[in-house]
Structures are given as C-alpha cells and as structure tokens.
C-alpha cells in the first residue's frame with residue numbers, strides 16, 4: 181500500500197516552473213530516493229509535501245487521507261501530528277543544550293498537556309521523566325548513549341546529524357524526509373549513516389523519502405528512485421534501472437549517453 185501519493189504536482193514561482201506535473205508514490209515501509217541535478221525541483225517537492233509551499237496544481241494523499249489539493253487538507257502546522265517529519269540540509273540543533281535535551285525537544289509536537297496544566301506544573305515531572313527515558317532509548321538505538329549528557333557544541337558533524345535523526349524519531353514519524361543527510365560527511369560517516377537509516381526504518385516502522393546528491397548512498401539503500409530534471413519526472417524505478425536510464429545519464433552529464 182502506498183503511504184504517500186503525489187499526483188500531478190506543479191509549482192510555479194512567477195515565471196519559473198519549479199515542478200511540472202510530477203506524480204509518484206512511496207510504498208509504506210520503503211525507502212524512496214529523490215534525485216536530480218541542481219535546480220531539478222527536489223527541495224520544492226520536499227517543501228510541498230511538508231506543507232511549506234502550496235502547489236499551483238495537483239494533490240497529495242498521505243496515509244489514506246488528503247494532505248493537500250483535496251477536500252480536507254492537513255493544515256501546515258499539523259503536519260507533524262499526522263506523522264510527517266523532516267530534517268534540514270543545515271543542522272538545527274541548540275549548541276548549548278545537551279544532546280538529550282535536544283532530542284526531547286522533538287516530542288513537543290505530540291505533547292498532550294494544555295496551557296493551564298503546564299502553568300500549574302501538573303503532571304510535568306512525570307511527563308518529563310517519560311520523555312527523557314524515551315529519548316535515552318532512541319539515543320542508545322543510534323549508538324549515541326555515550327554523548328547523551330554532553331553539549332552539542334563541539335561534537336563531530338556526523339554525530340550531530342545522527343542526533344537530528346534521533347530528535348525526529350521522538351515525534352513518532354510515519355514518513356521521515358531526509359534532506360541531503362550525507363552532505364559534509366566523511367566516507368566512514370556516510371557508511372554509518374547508511375546503516376543507521378536502514379536500522380531505524382526497520383525498528384521504527386518508517387517510510388523514508390531521501391533527497392541526496394551522494395549517489396552511492398541513494399543507490400545502496402533505496403528500493404525505488406525518482407529522478408527529476410528541470411521540474412519534470414524523467415525516470416523512476418529500481419536503482420539498477422535508473423542508473424542505466426539514458427535520460428538520467430544525459431541529465432547528469434549534460435550530453436546524450438552513447
């Protein structure tokens with residue numbers, strides 16, 4: 181069953197066509213790579229799925245309901261409550277806070293407390309203790325228990341990237357969208373990231389959409405790859421099929437494949 185169905189999405193910025201009638205779906209539990217040369221429309225697609233941009237035309241369904249372009253769309257501020265989370269190209273962690281505090285902050289989207297109970301501190305200590313325990317479990321799963329109580333400032337970049345993943349997991353995502361997670365990582369950090377992504381997909385029942393320029397990573401962990409070029413979908417399929425596709429080779433090399 182498809183968890184995410186993207187139907188004929190177009191986005192125009194004035195005269196620029198960033199996406200043109202793009203359609204694809206992502207099977208529940210799978211990893212889908214979204215690739216394409218610079219300016220192909222990958223980030224725009226991410227922003228449409230995460231409800232930052234409204235599409236000019238088209239619709240998206242998520243988990244059997246309307247996400248955008250339907251009759252009962254999800255409001256942009258409720259996107260995480262339906263189970264859609266993303267990481268960003270640039271790190272968005274608080275340097276001066278501890279790792280575990282950063283990870284616990286990922287749970288605020290599903291906080292059940294109301295304004296008055298939080299003012300009176302009702303149930304807060306118990307809730308905080310439960311969150312800390314959950315955060316520690318996630319950190320241990322990602323091999324980060326050893327840095328849980330350190331400040332983020334000064335930790336290696338690859339570790340910080342994994343802390344961002346841990347924070348996203350605190351929200352109980354169904355769909356996790358990763359925006360160029362391998363950028364800036366060393367070879368060995370990319371290998372670690374690859375293992376971590378595959379582990380959390382299984383352990384946390386995730387469906388993953390991966391935008392990435394690191395072809396080795398995309399091709400080794402995706403079940404399906406969707407290729408954009410100049411806002412249009414030019415190919416989709418198994419990694420092995422996409423790598424052999426002449427239109428894809430031409431898009432990347434700028435010349436017909438011969």
Ligand SMILES: Nc1ncnc2c1ncn2[C@@H]1O[C@H](COP(=O)(O)OP(=O)(O)OP(=O)(O)O)[C@@H](O)[C@H]1O
Nearest residue numbers: 193196197198216217218219220221222223224225
């Ligand atoms: N807010 C915006 N206003 C105007 N044009 C935009 C905006 N966002 C994106 N574009 C344009 O839309 C097109 C697609 O850009 P997008 O950032 O989605 O590509 P991308 O595939 O993510 O590229 P990269 O790999 O370089 O990040 C580009 O021509 C870009 O200049």
